[in-house]
Amino acid sequence: MALISIDRERGLLTAEFQGLDKLWTFSSRLEIPLAHVRGATHDPGIAREPKGIRVAGTYFPGLITAGRFRRDGERLFWGVRNPEKAVVIQLSDAEHYDRLILEVDDPRATVQLIERSVARG
Template sequence: MNTVKITDTELVIEPHGLDKLLSFKSGMSLPWEHVRGATQDDRIVEESKGIRGPGTRLPGKYSGTFKKDGDASFWNVGGSGSVIVVELRDEPYVRLVLSVEDPTKAVDEINAHARA
């Protein structure tokens, strides 16, 4: 699970507990100029993720960097949370795929600040 924090200048993503270790990320801060927008997509977990590294893949749990078709995505999904997808530009990742507690609130807040 992840916490999404909104500031005037950036989007902050913080993995919780063991997810920090499994994803090889303690968190990330992204300037709004690099955030294109967000959607809720619980079915994305059924897609091919690509090649993992570094990261962890367990039954029902995907954490870390996954590369597919030359693009890197950061995944931290699993458990009971719903999934959001945050589209990025000018970042090492083209998208973030994240489990969050309140996906509707997270998507609305991100889209209110994103620079599409």
């Protein structure tokens, strides 16, 4: 699971991974400039979409999708065990990823936090 925070002063969205998710994703945190965040949606159905090619991370169908993937030229970062809590964060002008697909504790609150931060941009 990822903890999402917004640092307006530094202009960053941070996703910090907890527990074993650090191991599965091969990452402890991601920092994305807010200027590169286009928006977020709660999308439990995304787990049924093809993942693409795993670049680094962990994939056990139906159990966990974590790490870096490439699909149709798109760079994705996954961190999902429970698809019901999946949030998709759309990025633009990103150096590393086009979308982040992350499991969060409260998808609705996370989407609202991100959308408010993007709107203030």
